[in-house]
Amino acid sequence: MSTINAHPSPGAKPMRWETYKHEHHWRSAADEFDAAKLGMWLFLTTEVLLFGGIFCSYAIFRMLYPDAFANGSGYLNWRIGTLNTVVLLFSSFTVAMSVRCAQLNKQRWLKINLSITLICAAAFLAIKGYFEYYPKLSAGKAPGAWFSYPWAHNPEEPIWWGIYYAGTGIHALHVIIGGGLILWVLVRSFKGIYGPKNYTMVETSGLYWHLVDLVWIFLFPLLYLIH
């Protein structure tokens, strides 16, 4: 917990973070904060294991059908993928900065950083949907039994698309959930809830957002770059 205790306007009505009181079953706010962080890290462990299933299926089917995977990967546009990687990496930077701003009581920049993160989340989904899912699906490159792309080179290509859509789809779902969390934190930051004495939610939702980024960092090379 930061010890910085900035009072921007002495005499004025205190902001909500200044009067923050930890919940009654904790001995101190520091304990409460540590516990929230431990809880979030444990939850991130479960998320890693969840995606572990996807990565494991990827490894197995890549080993079984290397040609189908090379073909399928060739249809992906690495430029769009790189753009999305940059968008997510940048949003990870802004979310980390928002935690720092909360610790330093820079209320204005806290809101700006959170808003940029939110815009990045929306941009990621828009790019993914408009430049990737939509043209691929309309060309018939759909998962499994829905696959109808007439010029496929390899009979196992539907499996590749199954893995591709399952992996990026579940990741996109996490982007939506993470974006929702950030939005919630943003709304509450307008009420002055977060500051040096209370930035637990900014930090934990930031951690979650980093995981969303991290998963993409693995999905991107596996799907786009390895042929």
Next chain:
Amino acid sequence: MTAIDTTHTQKHHDEGSYLDHRGLGFWGTIWDWASTVDHKKIGVMYLFAVLTMFFIGGVAGLAVRAELWEPMRTAEDGTTTGVLLNFGTPVQDPDTGEWIRSYDISPGQAGNTYNRTFTLHGAVMIFMFIVPAIPAALGNFFLPIMIGAKDVAFPKLNLFSWYVYVFGSLFGVIGLILGGADTGWTFYTPYSIQTDADYWRVTLMVLAAFILGFSSILTGLNFIVTTHKLRAPGMGWFDMPLFVWATYATSIIQVLATPVIGITLLLLIFERVFRIGIFDASMGGDPVLYQHFFWFYSHPVVYVMILHGIGIISELLTVHGRKHIFGYRAIAFSSLGIAGVSFLIWGHHLFAAMSPIAAMVFSALTFIVAVPTAIKVFNWIATLYKSSIAINTPMLYGLGFLFLFSIGGLTGLPLATLSTDLHLHDSYFVVAHFHYVMMGGTVIAFLGGLHHWWPKMFGRMYNEKAAMLGFALVFIGFNVTFFTQFFLGTQGMPRRYASYVDDFQTLHQISTVGSWILAIGLFIHLFTFLHSLFAGPKAPPNLWGGLSLEWEAESPPCAHNFHHEPLIKHGPYDYESVVPPHCSEEDFPLPKQRS
């Protein structure tokens, strides 16, 4: 910031029991429970929910046993006898065109109903009863009290996970009303992809299991953080009761294994809804991959079920034996050992689907899990040695557990051995083995724990004689039901069949009669508990002379568990040297010092 804040503890100085609803009115009471963040109330709500599910699953189990009373026989004229589970099929009357229900049934249709019934039994018992039963009901209630905390780390999350549990169970019940699944609780592919392809019911059942997984993860996460961060001042890791150690080990498995079933079931839903083909061999997918994924969760999760029972037994044997636990650290670490090894042995569920080398490795790893388990059993027996055993219902369940769990554990060894497993696999031997561990282990421990802590939870005594009678019937009924199934299995009766050759009929009938005795025993417990709730005499705060912190609280505990933050003055098992709280030395005499 780090100074201990005492203002809150003093505020609630004169508060009443957590069950005190005076002045709230009917709807006020309902709302009070529905919106509570008190871990005790949430524990009680879980108890109510899981017992409801136990009832549904139990009725399905009795139906399965009843169907097996006689084998199905089809006479030359095409009429089928020996079918009990006949709910009829809708057919159109050829004359009037009306839809009527026909009870003419072919063996195939009868088998279909049977499949749905045992799937219901398995899925409800596993996902909705036995996984959440002890952790979420007894664990929720007692974990914070035992470590001297006012609540779990995240009380709102705790309430949320109860609602997730109810929501998930609701999906299961809807799936059931729509006709249920006939896949078995394991949802093995490719069958689970193809069956009832036009209906939502299998998807709904899978979705139910997926949602219930979230509840399980959130509860486990909450307990881990609680154990780490909320122990009372002075309570080190090795001052915790072993029930807390067991909860901790269980929670680790819940947090690490459940996400894998999450992704597996999610992929299975994708498979059914979007046909992505990963588990579908006709599209180049791999059905065995599903089994690996499934058992990577579902084998560790059987230790979720049993480890908590193990924790309860350590409490029962010491409190009612008035003796220090033998080998505290060995029991604590063997819980963690079981949790660790549990992740390495899933392969023994699919020996036939892997290379001989892999099968041998999994077989060897499976034997390893017997080591920490045996350490526990030997420590309990050493604890019992020269202890002064009180014969009451909790202790009877404790002793019954040792007996049944040993049978369950030892019959696991022939199943871990490749050569014998070839013969016994998918037979009633497996059914008997896991019922001895799950029911004879976990459910017996759960019932023992429930009787042990019931006076603490509700502040009322139950009728000891009725409870002992219930125990006797449960114990006898259980053994009659499932010991016969070891014989059936070794003689070649395959599991999950609605019918069988005539030679097996006697053993099947003995097993079915046993299931009735078991059910009567459980109903006696139900009525004993209901009677206790409404008419039981008031229970003193430390009925059994226990030393762990829950016995320092009142019966039932006050809203914040303790009036003052408890101080740790003695270990949870120092029965030889400490007079229990709220008790005098006449009630629980200390052993005479040997000269």
